[in-house]
Amino acid sequence: xxxxxxxxxxxxxxxxxxxxxxxxxxxxxxxxxxxxxxxxxxxxxxxxxxxxxxxxxxxxxxxxxxxxxxxxxxxxxxxxxxxxxxxxxxxxxxxxxx
Amino acid sequence: xxxxxxxxxxxxxxxxxxxxxxxxxxxxxxxxxxxxxxxxxxxxxxxxxxxxxxxxxxxxxxxxxxxxxxxxxxxxxxxxxxxxxxxxxxxxxxxxxx
Numbered sequence: 274x275x276x277x278x279x280x281x282x283x284x285x286x287x288x289x290x291x292x293x294x295x296x297x298x299x300x301x302x303x304x305x306x307x308x309x310x311x312x313x314x315x316x317x318x319x320x321x322x323x324x325x326x327x328x329x330x331x332x333x334x335x336x337x338x339x340x341x342x343x344x345x346x347x348x349x350x351x352x353x354x355x356x357x358x359x360x361x362x363x364x365x366x367x368x369x370x371x
Numbered sequence: 372x373x374x375x376x377x378x379x380x381x382x383x384x385x386x387x388x389x390x391x392x393x394x395x396x397x398x399x400x401x402x403x404x405x406x407x408x409x410x411x412x413x414x415x416x417x418x419x420x421x422x423x424x425x426x427x428x429x430x431x432x433x434x435x436x437x438x439x440x441x442x443x444x445x446x447x448x449x450x451x452x453x454x455x456x457x458x459x460x461x462x463x464x465x466x467x468x469x
Contacts, residue, residue, distance in 0.1 A: 277449075280440065282380055284405035284457060307382035307436055309407060327453050337454035338405055342378065348446040351375075355425050356435035359382060 276314035277343040281323070283309050286336040294339070297326055307359050315343070374412035375441040379421070381407050384434040392437070395424055405457050413441070 281298055285291040295305070301323050303313035315323060324341055331337045344352075379396055383389040393403070399421050401411035413421060422439055429435045442450075 280378075282405060282408050284408075306438065307380060307407075309405075310380050310382075310438070324451055324453065331454060335455065338457050339453040340404065340408070341451040341453075342440070342442065342446060343449040344440065345443050345446045348440060348443045351441040353422055353439040355422065355437040355439075356429060357433065359436050 274317050276316045276319070277345065278312060278349045279303070279315040279320055279323075280342040280344060281311045281327075281339065282307075282342075283339040284337070285309075285331070285334075285339075287334060290331065290334055290337070293330055294327065297330060298323070301326070305359060372415050374414045374417070375443065376410060376447045377401070377413040377418055377421075378440040378442060379409045379425075379437065380405075380440075381437040382435070383407075383429070383432075383437075385432060388429065388432055388435070391428055392425065395428060396421070399424070403457060 281303060283291070283294055285294060291309075295311070298311040299305070301313075301315075301319070303311035303323075306312050320341070320343060327339050327341075331339065379401060381389070381392055383392060389407075393409070396409040397403070399411075399413075399417070401409035401421075404410050418439070418441060425437050425439075429437065
């Protein structure tokens with residue numbers, strides 16, 4: 274299977290854990306598109322690795338909800354964006370995947 | 372086209388506008404799955420109507436980013452969820468779409 278653009282959205286109450294999850298997703302090559310959303314191409318094995326890492330990071334925490342959506346090209350091409358692109362608060366680089 | 376499960380995620384700085392967007396999405400029959408994420412089946416014309424409504428609601432606001440992802444059944448079936456389901460803070464009903 275070719276890599277699929279994979280959307281990860283999260284709802285994490287604890288500030289420290291939320292930052293750790295963001296750093297982890299960035300370390301896996303995903304790009305931030307919203308405060309609590311990352312996206313990027315992942316192969317099946319990379320996606321399994323990311324999900325395993327997220328489970329590890331959050332296994333002792335309650336009030337965590339993370340959802341991972343592998344998008345078929347058809348799904349990704351239908352996406353619509355309203356408003357301004359999200360700029361990473363550190364790098365200032367544009368992080369919309371086009 | 373049959374309805375597609377459609378994921379809407381948003382990043383909205385203004386508290387009042389964020390609540391308005393949440394109420395609007397709920398009024399369109401979508402279910403909250405995270406603090407800033409709703410999901411539900413929408414036909415093409417319903418999706419156009421939702422996007423138009425979101426543009427109207429947010430047209431005078433900066434610091435708004437809303438992304439709408441129509442999911443093919445293949446995409447939706449590949450989703451993975453980590454952690455606890457999100458419970459609506461008002462109704463207490465379980466809002467995970469299964």
